[in-house]
Amino acid sequence: MIAVALPGATVEVVDETGAGDHLRATVSAPQFEGISRIDQHRLVKAAVKERFEDGTIHALSVKTEVAR
Amino acid sequence: MADPQLKEKVEELIAANPVLLFMKGTPEMPRCGFSMRVVQVLDTMDVEYGAIDVLPALQPLREVTTEISDWQTFPQLYVNGELLGGADIVEEMFASGELAEALGVEQPAEAPQQAAPAQSPPLQIE
Numbered sequence: 001m002i003a004v005a006l007p008g009a010t011v012e013v014v015d016e017t018g019a020g021d022h023l024r025a026t027v028s029a030p031q032f033e034g035i036s037r038i039d040q041h042r043l044v045k046a047a048v049k050e051r052f053e054d055g056t057i058h059a060l061s062v063k064t065e066v067a068r
Numbered sequence: 069m070a071d072p073q074l075k076e077k078v079e080e081l082i083a084a085n086p087v088l089l090f091m092k093g094t095p096e097m098p099r100c101g102f103s104m105r106v107v108q109v110l111d112t113m114d115v116e117y118g119a120i121d122v123l124p125a126l127q128p129l130r131e132v133t134t135e136i137s138d139w140q141t142f143p144q145l146y147v148n149g150e151l152l153g154g155a156d157i158v159e160e161m162f163a164s165g166e167l168a169e170a171l172g173v174e175q176p177a178e179a180p181q182q183a184a185p186a187q188s189p190p191l192q193i194e
Contacts (some may be wrong), residue, residue, distance in 0.1 A: 037157045042138060061156050 005047035006031050010067060016059075024061040032066040040064040070131035078132050082146050085118035087171065090129065091143040095119050102155035103143040109162045110145075115171050147171060 002011045002025065009029035016022045025044065032040045044062050051057045082088055087110070093099030095107045099121075110117050122129045122142050134140050137151040145152045147170050152158065161167040168175040 037161065038139075038151055038153045041153065041157060063156060063160065 001051070002027055002044055002047045006043060008067065016061075021057055022059045023057060024063070026063045026065075028065045028067040030067045032064055037064065070135045071128055074125070074128055075132045075135060078129070078136065081118070081120065082136075082149055085146070086148055087115055087117035088146045089117055089119045089143060090122050090133070090146075091119055092121070092123050092126075094121055099123060100142070105155045106143045106145055106158050109158055109167070112176050113162075113168065113171060113173055114176065115173055 003009050006027070006029040009027055009031070011028075012026040014024040014026075016024050027040075027044050029040075029043075031043065041062050041064060044064065045052075045060070048057065048060060052060075089095075089103075089106060089110065091098060091100070091103035091106065093103055095111070098104035098107055107119075126142075130140050130142075133142075133144060133151075137144070139151055139154075141154055143154055143158075145154070145158050152161065152167075152170060158167060161170065165175045
């Protein structure tokens with residue numbers, strides 16, 4: 001979902017508890033260039049919003065970096 | 069739609085406190101692992117900050133911050149009126165020195181004390 005919302009992004013997701021609902025995502029995307037961290041996270045969270053709303057995900061830790 | 073009176077109150081608080089943390093619990097007794105992590109970073113920075121416990125009005129406050137900052141989860145750290153981020157962003161910015169810069173303080177030499185041991189994941193109240 002993240003990769004679809006941010007074309008060209010590299011996404012790594014780690015399932016922290018093994019239950020699939022507490023995830024850690026590392027996202028590297030060219031779209032992050034020149035925007036603040038909070039805006040980078042907003043983009044990632046917007047991409048997975050549906051999964052929060054339907055309860056598939058309870059917690060998502062996000063780490064972002066600008067893809068070069 | 070957020071409660072307009074609560075929204076006004078929150079906006080006043082953000083304007084009045086250069087460093088303001090919305091958290092679950094209090095700095096003395098955080099009720100969520102993510103909130104505890106931000107408290108630990110702020111304590112390490114030796115900076116004065118206001119803290120608001122969101123738990124008594126979680127849903128109304130969530131509606132307010134969604135309108136103000138397009139951010140639904142807590143903790144939320146505001147510096148000079150702007151949302152800086154939650155626990156992940158605050159820790160990342162602490163590690164890179166950007167947080168010290170945003171707060172206008174020296175980067176402390178010591179790392180924040182370790183959060184809960186690895187075997188107990190952060191508490192998520194919801």
